[in-house]
Amino acid sequence: MKILSWNCRGLAQPGAVRAFKALLFDSSPDLLFLCELKTAETTVIRSCLNSARLSHHFFVPPVGLAGGLCLAWKHHIDLEILTHDNCLIHAVLTSDSNLSPWLFTGIHCSSITTQKTRACFDVFFKNLFKTDFVDHLYPFPEDLDSLFPSVISNSENEKICSIPTPSDIKKVMFSMASNKSPGPDGFPPCFFKSFWHITGTSVIQAVQAFFKNKLFPHALNHTLITLIPKIQKACRVEHFRPISLCNVVYKIISKIIALRLKAHLDKFIAPNQMAFLKGRSIQDNTIISHEIMHYLHKKKGKKYLMAIKVDLAKAFDRVEWPLLIRILKCFGFCDTFTDWIFRCISSSSFSLLINGHSFGHFTPSRGIRQGDPLSPYLFIVYAELLSRILLRAERNDLLKGIKISRTSPPISHLFYADDLIVFCRATIDDANAFSDCIDLFSNWSSELINKDKTVVHFSSNTPNSLKNQILFHLGFKECNHKEKHLGLPFCKPRSRTQAFSNLIEKLSLKLSGWKSKCLSQAGRTVLIKSVAQSLPIYHMNSFLIPKTICYKLDSLMLRFWWGKNSNHNILALKKWDTLCTPKSAGGLGFRKTEDFNSALVSKLSWHLANNSNFFWVSLLQSKYLHNKNFFDIEQAKPYDSWLWKDIVLANCLIDISQFNLVKSLMVHNSNNWNLDVLHCIFDLDTVHEILKTPIDAENETTKLLWTPSKSGVFLTKSAYLSIIKPRLLAPNFDPLWKKNWKAKIHDRHKIFLWKLANDSFPTKSRLAKNFPIEDTSCCFCFNEAETIEHLFFNCPFAEKNFFCSKWKFNCSHFSHLNFTDLLSLLLDYRNLIFQSMEVRAEFIIFCLVAWDAIWRQRNNFLHGKKASSFEYLLRWIHSTTADHLFAQSDKSICAKSGVLCSSWQKPKLGYFKFNSDSSFKDGSAFGAFVMRDSNGSLIHAFTSHCHCLNVEAAEARALLDSVRFANTHNVENAFFESDNLNIIQMLLWPNLAIDWASKPLVDEIRKFWHKWPTWRFKMIQRNTNQPAHNLASWAASCSIFGPLDLRLLPLCIFCDGGYPFINPCFA
Incomplete structure (x- = not known):
């Protein structure tokens, strides 16, 4: 006779109910004792017990929110309740297999062990936090x-x-x-x-x-x-x-x-x-x-x-x-x-x-x-x-x-x-x-x-006799190869694999505790990204983990994401490499452990190459780079440390051994590019790109810039993308992916769409590619093969679901499209199929909920479970769609409540205000600024044209034009406004990482600001910066640059609350 006792502490959550059912299924008890139940859960528990063939139940109701007992048993047990209260059930029972009576007592109450545990901790901490000095008379040392x-x-x-x-x-x-x-x-x-x-x-x-x-x-x-x-x-x-x-x-x-x-x-x-x-x-x-x-x-x-x-x-x-x-x-x-x-x-x-x-x-x-x-x-x-x-x-x-x-x-x-x-x-x-x-x-x-x-760890040349003397004198033990310091190997282990094998154990323990059956794949995605892939980062910051460990970690995460059956087998319809592809390229944005490890260690290489001000950098330079350049080290020596070997291996990512200084491309003692040298070395397109890069007027000392990031600062994320970039195929960058991940739908539905677009649903046709399946016909109509297109769109069962919706949608009109084209059509907000954006959003949710219901119904049919009626299924689809829409409307209300409308404000008396903006396209920047006085009257307008690398550089150039003008005309009291947050933040916080393409421009603005400390810079919203924005767009269309005749400007440029009165005192 098998007896199971469980303190369930409530079964209010669906996950707890599923876990309870799984426990009953795995244990198959003859007698079950439950404690800490709630009155409202009795119906749920009865249903679970009946499904486990525990047909006889006895409940003791809780007192308020405390207690609550249940005793359940199978039909072959003869059981009589002798006595019971809110803490125990006392019964006598007889089983068919053993006619001898048994006495059973189920108890739920605090035990003496709890009191002993509390007393033990209480005494320990009272003594621990008690000073060793009597009456708090502390004897201070003389020296x-x-x-x-x-x-x-x-x-x-x-x-x-x-x-x-x-x-x-x-x-x-x-x-x-x-x-x-x-x-x-x-x-x-x-x-x-x-x-x-x-x-x-x-x-x-x-x-x-x-x-x-x-x-x-x-x-x-x-x-x-x-x-x-x-x-x-x-x-x-x-x-x-x-x-x-x-x-x-x-x-x-x-x-x-x-x-x-x-x-x-x-x-x-x-x-x-x-x-x-x-x-x-x-x-x-x-x-x-x-x-x-x-x-x-x-x-x-x-x-x-x-x-x-x-x-x-x-x-x-x-x-x-x-x-x-x-x-x-x-x-x-x-x-x-x-x-x-x-x-x-x-x-x-x-x-x-x-x-x-x-x-x-x-x-x-x-x-x-x-x-x-x-x-x-x-x-x-x-x-x-x-x-x-x-x-x-x-x-x-x-x-x-x-x-x-x-x-x-x-x-x-x-x-x-x-x-x-x-x-x-x-x-x-x-x-x-x-x-x-x-x-x-x-x-x-x-x-x-x-x-x-x-x-204590001794050097390898220390004799054993001396070791024993020192250990005896100190009273310590000698270090073994398993010893850890700050979570990393202290002594050199016998092998790397042995040193980092505990990562596999930690991850396995973490994943097994999450119960993947109780989680959707969207939930598993969050846990893998936020927890599982963060677990080995501390170790990977300093060392290259062995490939065998990396592959095992990836394998564990792959098995967790796809889920496993009772035999611990998985059906992975996409490789881990596909899942680790960026979202924009058709993947889920997971990280391959080996590649991310290389990106993390390459940061150490970057610090060494850049002579960063860290103690460990100077220490490694004194040991390995005495009178040498880091980029001259092609290969580590066999007797070098693990760390140094890893740093040298990771150096390939930032290898600039064949580099020249930028100043060799400039005119001597000038801040201009040497066009003759550029044309001799580079092709015409490259020369155009170089000309977009501004030159730092301060001629700062030589330094390395990490070009994959805007700020020029080394970022692990950009290093990782640089590693995987050669493996990404251009066709993978389909706009569909961006639409999917940005759509205002539930994360579970985003994963659903991703699996549809990647043919990752285990339909019969998809499984037939890997397994010998004879019957691939649809389980609803039995007419055609069960493909994604047929099951979710062309099958009469699916068509009926869509036609019975309020849109009366006829799927046959789109039967010529494959499913990827259907998804693109559905997610593209520019199509004219729907009357409005709201209707389109509602229909997308309806489709996702309907497809989810169809897939559940298909699984019930296929695995012999009870299938829902069509009417019930249709009601469930409409009610679930309504729930999703209500949740979205609640979020949109919260978002709209934070929106503030504002208009352009005139500067105070005696001050001038400069508004600048830029129009940027294909490397060409058209900048503009307008200057107005405390009355809002237009004083001056200016446009310019130059080549820039990005939008930030273009915006900085336009702001610099206004600053140069104010400096030339000795405008002491000035406000400068821009709608580019990044540029204003770069100015206000000097320690902020700056876009390297904008840094010379921002530094020059700071130089002028230091000369005129009364100036003020502010970020404003786009709608309050319309004159500068319109003027830049107008200049780009008309190709008119330089100081402008204010009388010839179109009045439509001024639409922000300022006054188009002209006072050209700087003309």
Whole structure:
């Protein structure tokens, strides 16, 4: 007798019902006990139980929203209910196969295990957050101040201690992720954003009150601790990471302080710390550590080296507050700022959150919270103490760092937050010095080393006797080839395949947990793009993954997308290469793992070629490129590191070994192209393209530009497209694809259309191409072969569905077209088949819903399931179409509500306004600007013609014309308006990546702006920039360029609310 018990916790969702049915089908229980049911679900459960032949049921209704029990059994079981209540069912039963009676008790209630678990976590965290120093009397070290010189000036202190303005508070509030987990008050950031007009004033007052009085309500800083398992099958308290859930208002306060602290960290945090600072990243740490570990692996001679991977146990939770504040003061932060920080970390209180229920309440006396925006920056300040102690030992020659080449600097340690690696000589003296440094740090800070996780790796030439002595002295274990550092191999593994095989396990585990049967292919598409393909990116950023691993990952995603049957077989009617084609070329936009891996690693090659200001770049240059050019390296040497071999392989994507400088094509000491040289080297079309490129007037130093991206900055996306571009066929770029993906229909229907256009439906005719199928006739009419065209359009069953619609659509009129042509006709908004766009949109949805219904009906017929009647099917099609239309109308109302109409505004008295625009076609730009005064009267108009590479460059050229005119005529008070957002953003934010074709023009505009600081630039809507737009179009049609006679301009140009009165004072 098979018994199944399940805490279903409600069966309200269709996915849960399907999972329940699958569970019953796989297990086929004789007796089933369910708990935590809802009253409204009884009908659904009865239906599921009957389908599983559990014909006898006994229900105990829930009390309110809690409880609810069900006991179900098959007909061959004789069962009698003895007693029951809202927590248990007590019964005696006898089976036909075994006449001996059995006593059955089904119980649903909280067990003593839960109480023990809560008590265990409660005691552990209370002890963890309790300071080691009695009565909080912290013994400050005498030589602490000598380690931390003051670097923060009085003026900087005044700035960081200013009271935040309402705009500062609002900016911080709206920079938070909307759906972050809420704190104890239950309100996530999206609540405050949505109702800022109501809550804004109170929030601003609460935040400013803290910065003025250093006080806030105690409940505001109460925190829930949620436990995240670090490993699979976590069974000890140490296996969980405590993440703090803070209230949003407290997070605003914390983030304001964090931003002010972060702005000064690079002044005193050692370059060995790679975390949380601008210009430093986890990749710096992994690259440098990999190169040093490779150096140890290849080390020969009599100098022995070692690397110690240190694990600090619960590092964030052991931070002693008085020492942290003292370190901040040593760096020069004033009392006001340190008091704010101390108030934030010391006024907190905790409750534990386990299985959705909070319990306990305690106040910590040390530790900083993971989840508090301020904590990461406070910790790297705290960890700087250990970094300074190690650097002092290195200066005193007690520890000696490792140099991987003659010209590279010695590296004694690397930090990434609390992950530490120490590099030194493999000697007893260096081991003693390391132990002294760690002991000193532990005595001062209460931090402890986890000796179970701390390992030592020795250079390959170190004798075993010396290894054993050092390991015994330190009390650590020796590193094995499976050891990881920051998720990547620490020691050099035996093979690459072995090193990265865990990626396959992770992806398999992730995909198996998603239950592809419960997801549509549109849902699977989203999960693959957002999660599955993101899983290996961290590893692929630094190394080329073996092809076997890449193929296996692609295979897993392919099987997940197509779905598998009970025998784990799949029917993939399109290859993975087709699915990985861009959407515009007929694919789904997935990424091939191998190609994307190459694009990611090529970014490292780009940084080396461009001499980027990263520590790892200088380190690799000192080791591999001493007095060499990166592009002269054709092949890595056999004994080079994995990383360097991968970078050299990826160099082929950006190989410019046969290049010349652009200045060789220019007239000497001039900003003009040398036409004679251009015509000697290039063909006529290429010369025309070069002439469109503006020359930088500032003659900046030589630099590389990544031409596949507009900004000239290397982008992984453009690198990936460059890799796959040779494999794309021009005929694939059919307008149909763009129409499909831009259509206002459900994503599931977009996938449906894609499969139709790609002949990817498993119709009988399609399957006959791959399998020996004798009968390919349609299951509805049995007259013709079951093709896509016949099944969805020409079959009498399909024709009947369309003719019974309100359009009375006759499919026979289009029977001469194939299905691809039909889809193009359907999605093309320019055709005149429909009366209006609304009718066309409704008919498209109707077709998709009808085809979906036909396909479901066909499957029911084919697999022997009960098919719906035609009348029911027609009603379902019309009701579902109405649902889709209603959802679309709701979205369109929301979109229209945000549209604002505006008109051109006159400048204030004493100011002039310049409006510029450009007409661009086939590389020719026709620019124009108009100048008007505070009365709206037309002062001046100008048109020009030039060659440009793109629209942005054309718009920038037109704006530059107006700026040059204003500079020539000394117009001090001027407003410049353009309807091109990109150009205005380039001007207003100098650090923004600029379109490389527009950069010389934008830089020249900035130069004039620096000369006239009262000028203002603004982006406006197209409808308020009509005069400039119309003038540019008119100039293009008439070929009239230069200053214009205002009296000859057509009045129709001015239609934006300005006044066409002429005042030609600059004529």
